[in-house]
Amino acid sequence: MRYKEFLNYKLSEIGIGTYLGNTDEETDNNYYETIKLGIYKGINVIDTAINYRGMKSERVIGKILNEIDRNKVVISTKGGYITPPPEAKEPARWFKEEMLGKGIISPDDITQTGNVITARYIDWVFETSLKNLSTDYIDVYFLHNPEDQLLNFDKDNFYKKLKVVFRLLEGKVKEGKLKYYGLATWSGFRVSLDNRQYLSLKDIYDMAMEVGGENHHFRFIQLPYNMAMPEAYFLKNQLLDGEYVSTFEACQKLGIYTYTSASIMQTRILGKIPEEVAKLLRVNSQVLAAIQFVRSTPGVGTALIGMSKKQHLEENLKIEDITPVDKSIIDSLIKY
Template identity: 35%
Template sequence: MPVSRLATPEGTARYRGRFPHLPRDHFRTFYHLTVSSIGIGTYLGDLSEATDRMQEQALVDAVLGGINLIDTASTYRCQRAERAVGRALKRLEEEHGVTRDEIVVVTKGGLLAFDGAPPDDVAAWFHDSIAAPGLATLEDLAGGYSLLTLPFIQNALARSLENLGLPGVDVYLLHNVEMQLDRVAKGQMKDLITPLFAWLEGEADAGRVGRYGVATWDALRGDFKDPHYLSLAALQAMAKQAAGEGKRPRLGFVELPLNLGMAEGFTRFNQATGEGNVASAVMAAHQLGLTVLTSVPLMQGQLAAGVPEPLAALTPNLTHPAQHALQFARSTPGVGTAVVGLKAPEHVAQALAVAAVGPLKRQDYLTLFQRAE
């Protein structure tokens, strides 16, 4: 059997078949792939080898337990996160027989990514690693670490594939694109993003990318007047232009924070869909045919201390506040996968326990907002 470059419908269905004991609705289908409703993230952690090993083992344990979406980025832990993912994928295949086509790999580019650790002299590093090779200039830099020039993104994807040890990634996201609005007008974002989408269409044709999209922090949560606000319909129009007439663009994913303390992606109606209505980011993405990934379900640990009693009461067989917070995010109507950062064995076990109970029913989830009124 030839080695797959990407996740496949057959491979992800085979992965689902490894877990007959898990609830059917723990897995979802998008773009013909069978994908877990919980994904493992790799953002946090120090730059030690001990953390490298812990992250690698957490990835292996999560995949062996029923999580087949891995979310990473070139900037995470100075590229060490991607390298841990690469080692984990190799172990999963060699030691456990879990093959590449069973796992959905998401990575991102668009932020500065140091090599293993921050350099002593960042200015010299920028000159030698970014400016001198022609990847970008200081004038292209926004917020101190956002770059969206085509040469920089081309280099970032190549570096990510090298770190991961893969010929292709299933999802490639432009990372925190709204940061560029600190240096360009909103009307200029089209000129910045459309060429990147056009290049990513070519990478999809070549099999190095399955789908592409954007990862955001505040672009999809604010109101129309927010300085960092972005329109999903406008992004889709850029992708259609990039793909060319008569072609369906491979724009497929958006990522945004969503948790009990940051629920605007579901509750704030701020996206005109072009279909005559205004919807929340999550609902608009669904209407536009985009899959939603959510981040920071625990609000980077803040929600591990406690959650509202009505939420805990809906899943009494989950005992830890972090589990209830994760359950909230993965149960949000319109969400494809909720990504949670995991390293410690006990945290992996807690996430897998959430997978074992299935998401909240839609009507139960919506009662949480009715009670809050």
């Protein structure tokens, strides 16, 4: 396994994502076996979110953390979407009594997508994630698709809310419950400046500096990147030092580590990669071509791949026997 050094971490170039799957026991068991095998084979980056499989993905990871050396893995999770626990048999009633009734959420906080980024709600989901994960600390905590806020609120309101939440997360670091935090986005960093959901990485970085000083802990972002969604590499939409650069370039200059999601586009990209492209990437399968493209791209830290079955893990990890291709190959494919 190849590793990337960042701050005090060595992060595996491939990470396990836990988004997909039913909420049943069979899927729990599949994830459990796959993640355990992945750790044995050298993967140390495990990514989840409180809403993935209705908290079930976090709880599977929590079971594993009780059985291994916690310091050997880098656990990231996310908060931002309203998520009833599996025990809530009547989600609407739970929401009314537990969220609205206790003042954790106000109706005015909620976007059309069910996204909430307020300090009170993020505090609740953060602490709930700690319990689900059976751990004393989280390595990386992502605010989940915060650009959804811009569908309902103006930029000034959004940045004010974000600043308050950053202050909360810096507090979690001081309490020893968190190492670093960041944003996990879908659109924000890969759209043009005139898009309503556009996010300026420099503005957000400066806000973290304002809240946490030079030693702030905003050090990670997550965003989609694959052959069908290559904007993070080629779209120069981030203003930095008087020039526009790509999101990956901006991250490298600002000292921010990138997790790429949708690395194989939940398998939807498979079967659509031309044979000559696979040859350029020096692989002989669709899935390895997809992974090779992502992990060979300059600026990519860890490529997250959803893996709930051991056979998929085994297939995906064949990439570790293959050397990454040069930047020139990636550039030629972007123009393909």
